Amino acid sequence: MRVINYFESDRTDHWLSEIKRADWAAAELLYTLLSQGDFFEATGEGSKVLLLTDGDELISFCTYAKKDDIQPTDLSPWMGFVFTFPEHRGHHYIGLLMEEVERLAKNDGVSAVYISTDHVGLYEKYGCMFKAEMKDISGGLSRVYVKKIRDAG
Helix, strand or coil, rough: EEEEEEHHHHHHHHHHHHCCCCCCHHEEEEEEHHHHCCHHHHHHHCCCEEEEEEEEEEEEEEEEEEECCCCCCCCEEEEEEEECCCHCCCCCCCHHHHHHHHHHHHCHHHEEEEEEEECCHHHHHHHCEEEEEECCCCCCCEEEEEEEEECCC
8 A cells, every 4th residue: 555646646537536436525525626626726735635545446535735624724734635435444544644644744844734523533543632623614613633743843
């Protein structure tokens, strides 16, 4: 298994079709943003889509982005659109994506990454701490977690 950056792949059409397989509203939004060319407008320039792959199969994915669904905010960057296909859950694959997010954050010199979610008990397994409930762009409340980046800067 390896983590690749969607935008550095020469097979974006294949990976886009893999993202489309995800049965989740946020994945549908990610698919739309990518297929219509609106991803960077929504998430900020330089944002990335990270894909955990096993050969041609997409196992899990997430974004590493300047913006997410908590807007407006000064908090940045965000790990968002986190999804593991059901048949691959329970193997801590999010941890592999989290490691890549941490590496990118460290390279960017940031001391924390934020996650907006309705999950309780998932991100804590990976060293994230609950920060606060905040309103998302649709007006609902979302739990915001922070992942401190060791040796950043």
